[in-house]
Structure formats: C-alpha cells, structure tokens
Amino acid sequence: MDYEIFELGDVTLQSGEVLPEAFLAYKTYGTLNADKSNVVVYPTAFGDQHYHNEWLIGETKALDPQKYFIIVPNLMGNGLSSSPSNTAPPLDGCRFPKVTVYDNVRLQYRLVTQKFDVQKIALVTGWSLGAMQTFQWAASYPDMVERIAPFAGTAKTWPHTYVFLEGVKASLLADAQRRSQSDDDLADIGLRTIGRVYAGWGFSQAFYRKETFRQLGYSSLDDFLSGFWDKNFMGLDASNLLAMLWTAQHADISANSRYNGDFEKALKSITAQAVLMPGNTDLYFTLEDNKYEGSRMTNATIRPIESVWGHFAGRGLNPEDNWFIDDQLKFLLERE
CATH class of the missing domain: 3.40.50.1820 (Alpha/Beta hydrolase fold, catalytic domain)
Structure with missing residues (x-):
C-alpha cells in the first residue's frame, strides 16, 4: 500500500x-x-x-x-x-x-x-x-x-456542466435500471458506455479534427475510442463513480x-x-x-x-x- x-x-x-x-x-x-x-x-x-x-x-x-x-x-x-x-x-x-x-x-x-x-x-x-x-x-x-x-x-x-454530468450518470443508471435493481446488476457494459459518453466531452472538436489522438499512439479514431475511452473506466466500481458524480454535480x-x-x-x-x-x-x-x-x-x-x-x-x-x-x-x- x-x-x-x-x-x-x-x-x-x-x-x-x-x-x-x-x-x-x-x-x-x-x-x-x-x-x-x-x-x-x-x-x-x-x-x-x-x-x-x-x-x-x-x-x-x-x-x-x-x-x-x-x-x-x-x-x-x-x-x-x-x-x-x-x-x-x-x-x-x-x-x-x-x-x-x-x-x-x-x-x-x-x-x-x-x-x-x-x-x-x-x-x-x-x-x-x-x-x-x-x-x-x-x-x-x-x-x-x-x-x-x-x-x-x-x-x-454551472447548469451546462450539471447537464453533461447527468448524461454521464445516465449511462450507468440505464444499464442496470438502477432505481429498481441493485448495484450488483451494474455490468461492465455500463463502464464502457460511460467512456463513450465522455469521449465527446473530454477533448475538443479540434482535437478530433486534427487527429491529435495519434500523439498518444492510436492509429485511428476507432482505435482511440476503443483503446482509450472504452478502457478508461473499466475496473472501477460503478457505485463509486455514481457517488463521485453526485459530489461533482x-x-x-x-x-x-x-x-x-x-x-x-x-x-x-x-x-x-x-x-x-x-x-x-x-x-x-x-x-x-x-x-x-x-x-x-x-x-x-x-x-x-x-x-x-x-x-x-x-x-x-x-x-x-x-x-x-x-x-x-x-x-x-x-x-x-
């Protein structure tokens, strides 16, 4: 430790x-x-x-x-x-x-x-x-x-940031219909989805237009989406993410x-x-x-x-x- x-x-x-x-x-x-x-x-x-x-x-x-x-x-x-x-x-x-x-x-x-x-x-x-x-x-x-x-x-x-975070949160909630199911039902697909939602927000339009992701070693846009974003939240606990999202909102x-x-x-x-x-x-x-x-x-x-x-x-x-x-x-x- x-x-x-x-x-x-x-x-x-x-x-x-x-x-x-x-x-x-x-x-x-x-x-x-x-x-x-x-x-x-x-x-x-x-x-x-x-x-x-x-x-x-x-x-x-x-x-x-x-x-x-x-x-x-x-x-x-x-x-x-x-x-x-x-x-x-x-x-x-x-x-x-x-x-x-x-x-x-x-x-x-x-x-x-x-x-x-x-x-x-x-x-x-x-x-x-x-x-x-x-x-x-x-x-x-x-x-x-x-x-x-x-x-x-x-x-x-600010309100626009709150709305963005609401979209991130929704990707986890929708996956497990969280309001009626337990955290155990939050599958890995929800953690991959949160990365895809974040992908359009974390970097700018110019970053994607100029294919700046190549500086990180990715060969294409699809390679970047799967190699960087799909894995970005994998291994994290969905309940922890939801708790931190509430804090941020x-x-x-x-x-x-x-x-x-x-x-x-x-x-x-x-x-x-x-x-x-x-x-x-x-x-x-x-x-x-x-x-x-x-x-x-x-x-x-x-x-x-x-x-x-x-x-x-x-x-x-x-x-x-x-x-x-x-x-x-x-x-x-x-x-x-």
Whole structure:
C-alpha cells in the first residue's frame, strides 16, 4: 500500500447523515519544514487516485518534494477513502451517504490540522473536481490558504456542466435500471458506455479534427475510442463513480452555512493569490465561467491553457500543456 489512512471516526455530513468509521486515504511527498510553511494540498479529481496526480510532482517542477511538503488527499468515494465499495452495510453501494465538496474539504482540513498541525497552506491546486475542491478550500478557510491554482475546474457546477454530468450518470443508471435493481446488476457494459459518453466531452472538436489522438499512439479514431475511452473506466466500481458524480454535480463553494448560497459573497471572500487556468477549448468547465468567477475574486489572474486537448489539457497527457501548468505554478509560488 503506497498511501496512508487518516481515521476520522463517525462523521456527520452536510446532509445530516452520519458516515460511521470514516477515513481519508492520502499520500505525502517531501518533508514538512520546521515552521510548517511549505505545505501544498493537491486533491484528486473524479475517478482518480493519488498516483494520477504524480505527473505534476517532481524535482525541477514547481511541486518539488525537495522544497515542498505535498499532501494528496483522495476524494471520498474514489475507492481508497471512504466509498460505497469499502463501507460496511447498511451504507455500502447505493446506500452510501451523499458527500459534498464542502464535506471533502472539511475532512481534508482535519487531516492537515490534526495530523500535521499545519495552520498555513502555501498552495492548493487541482484539476477538474480537484479544482473545485481547490476553490472550496479558499472559500472555507480564507485565512489559511495563501495561494490557489485551480486548473480546468470552476467554483461551482454551472447548469451546462450539471447537464453533461447527468448524461454521464445516465449511462450507468440505464444499464442496470438502477432505481429498481441493485448495484450488483451494474455490468461492465455500463463502464464502457460511460467512456463513450465522455469521449465527446473530454477533448475538443479540434482535437478530433486534427487527429491529435495519434500523439498518444492510436492509429485511428476507432482505435482511440476503443483503446482509450472504452478502457478508461473499466475496473472501477460503478457505485463509486455514481457517488463521485453526485459530489461533482452538487459542487458550490457557497452551499454551506458560512455563505448560505450567496455565490458572489463566497467568491469575494477568497483572498488567496489565485491563478485560474481554464482550458480554452474545455467543453464543460469553460473559460467564460472562470472569467466570471475570477472577476469577482479579490486577487485572481486568468491564465487560459491554449490547447486543443479540451478538458484533458489538465490531465498530464500533453507535454506542452504540462509545461504551461507547471510554469504558472512556479510563477504563483514565487509571488509573496
């Protein structure tokens, strides 16, 4: 096991439901310095686990373990932290409680403060649903978070993104007629189908028109669809995916007792130095949405990822996009 477990005990969620014996899986990179000023929090995205974040961590990179203490907490529902697949009955499978982004960040806060006794965070960063957690960190703990760098993600799930995720969810629900059948009926075909639904959204029109998938070693469009997308979600637990989809659909930094749904107030409360990196061809976490959010934040700069790789410009697949993201992190971390 290449990660550690932080026991949370019985956790009361935003919904009021109690998740018994909850736990957070995490991995750290580097060493915490004496004054505990070198902490980076880097949450995982939908369907990802900590190792999916490692492409952005390393010597010579902004997230250099020789310089920073990088904490990668696994999203609740991802199969390593408390999830439908590893929770005991009667809260296993489809009975797993609804966990919000706010819940996730509140539990990560416990990890950071109780396990490591950290009171200041130099940077929070993340991709996609990890970016949404990044925004939530800055809104929930504005006095603690010094910098944020969300890439390919927004401060809330805007209506069009909600609709996209509803389509992804429907591919799993339809396969098993989930409303009347158990999780055991969710067959592999549903996991292949979710990849096909995602295929038209994860990358841009230009990515497909230019056959950029050939850079990943695929010989044709059909080869890419079967070799990349059909396998993308295979091996994952369908109930875990549905739990994470619910988390993503209901993300909103203002949906809590601190802001009572006042999204504008929540954005204005973010005092961290911020670099927002939307993909300029991202089809569901759009540049326009980030511009709206950034214009209402106290200290935000918009640095679009100019790339045909769409949402997956933030996934670590294209070297040019990776260099751009790393450069922005270096720029931000050098700012006082």
